[in-house]
Amino acid sequence: MNPGIMRQGSGRDRWLDVLLLVAGMLLLWQGASWALGIEVLPGPWRTLLQLQREIADPDFGKHLAETSKAFFTALLIAVLAGTSLGLILGVRRLAGDVMELILIALYSIPKISLYPIILLMFGLGLSAKIAFGVIHGIIPIVIFTMTAVRNIRPVYLRSIRTHRLTPWQGAVHVLIPATVPEIVAGLRIGFSLTLLGTLLGEMFASQRGIGHLLMLAIDRNNPPTIMALALMLFMFATVVSIGLLQWDRHLRRGTQP
Amino acid sequence: MNEAALTVPAPRRQSVALAMRRHRVVLLRCLFIIVSIAVLELASRLAWIDPVSFIPPSEMALSAWKLLLNGAYRDDMIMTLSSAAMAIVLATTTGFLFGLLLYKLPRLRRVLDPLLLSYYAVPIFVLYPMLIVLFGLNRWPLIMLGFLFAVVAMAVNTLNGLERIPTVLLRTARMLRMGRVQEVWLIKLPASLPFVFTGIKLSIVYSFIAVIGGEFLLSGTGFGYQIAFAYNNFDNQTMYGLMLLLLIFVGTINLILHAAEQRLYQRRVLREPS
Numbered sequence: 001m002n003p004g005i006m007r008q009g010s011g012r013d014r015w016l017d018v019l020l021l022v023a024g025m026l027l028l029w030q031g032a033s034w035a036l037g038i039e040v041l042p043g044p045w046r047t048l049l050q051l052q053r054e055i056a057d058p059d060f061g062k063h064l065a066e067t068s069k070a071f072f073t074a075l076l077i078a079v080l081a082g083t084s085l086g087l088i089l090g091v092r093r094l095a096g097d098v099m100e101l102i103l104i105a106l107y108s109i110p111k112i113s114l115y116p117i118i119l120l121m122f123g124l125g126l127s128a129k130i131a132f133g134v135i136h137g138i139i140p141i142v143i144f145t146m147t148a149v150r151n152i153r154p155v156y157l158r159s160i161r162t163h164r165l166t167p168w169q170g171a172v173h174v175l176i177p178a179t180v181p182e183i184v185a186g187l188r189i190g191f192s193l194t195l196l197g198t199l200l201g202e203m204f205a206s207q208r209g210i211g212h213l214l215m216l217a218i219d220r221n222n223p224p225t226i227m228a229l230a231l232m233l234f235m236f237a238t239v240v241s242i243g244l245l246q247w248d249r250h251l252r253r254g255t256q257p
Numbered sequence: 258m259n260e261a262a263l264t265v266p267a268p269r270r271q272s273v274a275l276a277m278r279r280h281r282v283v284l285l286r287c288l289f290i291i292v293s294i295a296v297l298e299l300a301s302r303l304a305w306i307d308p309v310s311f312i313p314p315s316e317m318a319l320s321a322w323k324l325l326l327n328g329a330y331r332d333d334m335i336m337t338l339s340s341a342a343m344a345i346v347l348a349t350t351t352g353f354l355f356g357l358l359l360y361k362l363p364r365l366r367r368v369l370d371p372l373l374l375s376y377y378a379v380p381i382f383v384l385y386p387m388l389i390v391l392f393g394l395n396r397w398p399l400i401m402l403g404f405l406f407a408v409v410a411m412a413v414n415t416l417n418g419l420e421r422i423p424t425v426l427l428r429t430a431r432m433l434r435m436g437r438v439q440e441v442w443l444i445k446l447p448a449s450l451p452f453v454f455t456g457i458k459l460s461i462v463y464s465f466i467a468v469i470g471g472e473f474l475l476s477g478t479g480f481g482y483q484i485a486f487a488y489n490n491f492d493n494q495t496m497y498g499l500m501l502l503l504l505i506f507v508g509t510i511n512l513i514l515h516a517a518e519q520r521l522y523q524r525r526v527l528r529e530p531s
Contacts (some may be wrong), residue, residue, distance in 0.1 A: 017368045022370070040390055097282045098289060101515070108462040108511050110469040113481055113515070114501055116270055120310035161524035188378070196380035203382070203474055203483070218386040218475065230383040241378030242371065 037179055042224045051228035065153055067209040070126055071198045074133025078194055083137040086145025087171050095145050107139045118207060128207070129201035136197030137190040144186025147180035181251040188244040192237060199233070312497055320498030321505075330483055330499070336466060337480040340396050344403025344464040349457050351404070352411025356443065356456075359412065360419040378407045385471055394462040399471045399479075403464035418452025419445060451521040458514040465507060 026044050033043035042050065055061055089096040117130060122128040156178055160170040175184070202211025210229060217225040269328055294314050300306050301313040312320075334506035350523065359366040384405065388398035422445060430444045472481030480503055 013486075018371065023373060025372075036391065041387070072461055089520050094282070094285070096287045102285060102289070104515065106507055109504060109507050110466040110481070111469040112466075113484050113500060115473070116484065117311070117500075119488070119494075120307075128409045171386065192378040192380065195378075199380050200382060200470065200474070214383060214386060215474075218389065221390070223387065223390050226383075226386045230387065234379050235385050237378040237380065238375050239376040245374060 001219075002245060005187060008236030016068070040223060040228050046224060047227045047231050050224040051232055054228050054232075056106060058204070063209050063213055066126070067198065067202065067211070070173070070193060070201070070209065071133060072127040074198055075137060075191065075194045076131045077130070078134045078137035078141060078190055079187060081134070082186070083145050083176070085138075086142040086183075086186075087149055087175055089142065090146040090149025090152075091175070095232060096150065100146070103139055103143055107143070111135060112204075115201065115204060124205060127200050130205065131202040133194045133198040136195030136200075137153075139190040140193060141183070141186040144182050144189070145179060148182030149175055152178050181248060184244060186250045188248065189239060191240060191244065195233075200230075307449040310493065312493055316494070317497040321492045321501040322498075324495065324498045324502065330480070333479050333483050336396070336478050337472065339470045340399050340479070341403060341461075341464045342402045344407060344468060345461050346381065347400070347404045348407035348464060349411055352408045352456060352460065353415050353453065355412040356415025356419065357445075359416050361445060363391050365418075373413055378518065381406050381467070382470060382474070385474065394475075394477065396478075399476065402471045406467040407412045407460035407463040410463060411456040414452050414456030414459065415449065415458040418449025418456075421452065451518070454518055454521050458518055461514065462511065465510075469503070477500045 019020050030043045033041045038046070065118050083247045089099055111132075114135075118128050118135075119133050122131050152175070156174050165173065198209075199211040199214075202209035206215075212232070214226060214229050217223075217229065269385065297311075298313045298315060301311055306356075381402070385398060385402050386403050392398045392401065426444050426448050430440045435443065453484045466481070469481040472479035473485050474481075477481045480499065484496055484499050485501070487499060
């Protein structure tokens with residue numbers, strides 16, 4: 001990306017841009033809703049009302065808690081395991097070379113078709129969802145961390161050796177601080193893929209969670225509920241993603257001339 | 258970069274060493290895959306893991322081979338392939354034009370920028386139910402899902418490539434008084450080809466993921482559906498056979514695309530030693 005070009009506008013311009021974007025999307029949505037009929041595609045206002053109704057539903061809290069539990073556990077595992085694996089593969093150059101293509105291949109297969117294996121291994125329930133979220137989210141984190149460690153300035157690696165740090169100390173005091181921006185960038189992609197994995201896991205063979213609610217709404221042919229849940233996920237994912245992006249930019253400030 | 262420039266005196270020896278290293282990496286990679294498969298085979302045969310729920314890889318291969326021979330799933334394969342192909346064609350053409358548009362209209366781009374950056378943060382699959390409501394339970398929701406999943410990657414990569422076109426080429430186009438279409442066709446597309454190709458590659462990968470995922474979740478035909486169907490019927494032989502076929506197929510496509518992409522980038526780097 002090219003932050004220099006993108007960040008030229010002043011603060012007020014940027015707010016105007018965001019406002020324009022949101023207004024444009026709402027208009028498009030409303031227009032599409034009128035064109036297709038309100039029963040097929042409910043407009044923004046109706047969707048918001050429906051979302052309010054969904055949240056007020058007594059069962060909603062349980063479903064949300066189930067999804068959050070699965071998602072955050074999966075994200076935690078993906079980040080911890082992904083970063084450590086990435087560090088190891090980054091430092092061990094040969095191992096990294098060997099694994100890189102395999103990781104890329106794993107990244108690009110439609111993992112959902114492998115979900116039955118996960119289900120057979122972990123059984124129906126929370127652990128299968130977590131495992132599915134992890135296998136979606138971990139690979140980008142590994143790849144980003146690995147690439148970051150490989151492109152680290154050699155002087156850092158030499159300073160690890162001169163200080164005779166143990167591998168653990170080297171990782172905590174040198175490698176991780178030096179690669180935080182890339183780890184955050186990987187986290188951004190890992191976050192969304194983990195969310196995707198968890199939701200997909202809930203949409204297939206599950207009895208609880210937001211994904212299950214979505215599937216129920218399809219079976220009952222209930223567009224307002226689908227749109228309301230989709231909107232909720234959309235907003236959650238967008239807000240977190242923009243937050244991580246800002247963090248990423250903040251970390252990169254000053255490191256790039 | 259600098260180190261390479263310093264050790265030029267022995268280019269031949271260096272290239273030989275590099276080739277050796279590359280061979281070793283490929284060898285180790287194959288070894289890793291073979292050992293993993295062998296461990297799985299052993300684990301399943303010796304019942305370290307449940308041999309009913311995870312059948313040995315050799316049986317998977319046998320089942321895949323049988324499925325391929327008796328051709329029972331040929332229609333599903335063609336269905337999935339054609340749906341994905343349509344999504345890919347739609348996504349690459351629209352994505353390219355969209356990227357071009359964003360390049361031409363910086364104001365629009367500034368407004369859409371947050372959307373482009375956070376587009377893939379949203380699990381697009383949540384829209385699949387809506388697409389089914391909109392298009393009915395046929396192949397079009399799947400094609401649209403693949404299209405939606407792939408088009409932004411194509412647009413962003415096109416934009417990325419267009420931005421990196423050396424100014425001198427654009428000046429040449431102006432000097433030769435090329436028309437709009439000529440400029441795109443003769444200058445912009447070739448000059449940004451590696452990046453556009455990355456876009457195409459991602460479009461292909463994403464389209465397949467979306468189409469097969471959609472089939473898996475909710476559909477009546479196609480490869481993904483058949484896997485889900487076999488799972489629901491406890492038909493593990495068929496399920497693993499289908500999965501293996503799918504993995505081999507997608508893996509081969511990815512490998513070819515990856516190799517072609519590497520070559521494109523390498524050629525470009527060699528021609529522009531900047």
